[in-house]
Amino acid sequence: MRILSLLFLLLVANPASAVEAIVKDGDTIQIGNVAYKLAGLDAPEVDQPCVDEHADNWACGVEARDQLVKLIGKREVRCEDLGEDKIYKNRRAGLCSVVGETGSLNQAVIRSGYAVSIEPSDKASAKTSFRPDETAAKDKRQGLWRGCFVTPAEFRSKTAESPLLGSACRSDKDKELRAALFPADLAMPAGCNIRAKQVRRAKFTGHVGVYLIPQCQNYATQPKPDRWFCSEDDARAAGYRKALNCQAPSRRN
Numbered sequence: 001m002r003i004l005s006l007l008f009l010l011l012v013a014n015p016a017s018a019v020e021a022i023v024k025d026g027d028t029i030q031i032g033n034v035a036y037k038l039a040g041l042d043a044p045e046v047d048q049p050c051v052d053e054h055a056d057n058w059a060c061g062v063e064a065r066d067q068l069v070k071l072i073g074k075r076e077v078r079c080e081d082l083g084e085d086k087i088y089k090n091r092r093a094g095l096c097s098v099v100g101e102t103g104s105l106n107q108a109v110i111r112s113g114y115a116v117s118i119e120p121s122d123k124a125s126a127k128t129s130f131r132p133d134e135t136a137a138k139d140k141r142q143g144l145w146r147g148c149f150v151t152p153a154e155f156r157s158k159t160a161e162s163p164l165l166g167s168a169c170r171s172d173k174d175k176e177l178r179a180a181l182f183p184a185d186l187a188m189p190a191g192c193n194i195r196a197k198q199v200r201r202a203k204f205t206g207h208v209g210v211y212l213i214p215q216c217q218n219y220a221t222q223p224k225p226d227r228w229f230c231s232e233d234d235a236r237a238a239g240y241r242k243a244l245n246c247q248a249p250s251r252r253n
């Protein structure tokens with residue numbers, strides 16, 4: 001009986017059912033079937049480009065994702081559910097932390113400089129207000145702030161006249177910087193081959209645009225995409241729907 005009791009305690013202390021946290025991008029973590037968007041911040045999309053301190057093109061969205069991977073490592077992550085995310089469909093706003101650490105991942109990402117702070121929702125106001133951390137990262141030229149970039153929201157909306165942020169932005173190179181931050185031919189991140197295009201007709205159904213997977217008709221001939229996604233779930237969360245020529249053909253009797 002004593003051996004069985006000891007075995008039970010060991011199982012409780014080291015649960016085999018702990019679910020691995022999967023980093024989807026610089027501010028999104030999936031735990032089990034739930035995808036959490038880190039509340040109080042906005043990190044670059046995986047396909048978002050920046051310009052680094054040497055005026056070279058910089059895949060800052062990929063680097064932001066990799067930074068979150070490093071912050072987590074192989075440790076367990078837990079998230080406090082703060083309700084439905086205001087931007088991404090089917091995602092929850094979360095205040096997340098690595099088990100055993102007192103600070104949140106939300107704050108750590110902001111402090112690393114790989115995200116900008118956003119106004120928190122009423123429910124999360126005190127817990128997810130990171131403006132002082134953003135200011136500190138900016139002053140130290142951490143992460144994104146060492147280069148030149150636009151906010152992720154401006155990148156998503158393709159607002160070409162967006163304010164340029166970061167210590168490497170130069171007023172005499174404004175045209176060249178904007179061409180790099182909003183390229184006519186957006187580079188595809190490795191493993192993210194879902195093409196998406198903003199189209200006006202999709203807005204009638206409440207969507208931003210349409211996306212195509214490689215199996216879709218016209219995938220190869222589609223005009224240069226506005227966005228690249230790593231999964232259909234990511235594309236749908238960002239407000240895109242699958243193109244009609246991707247739908248499964250109806251069966252004939």
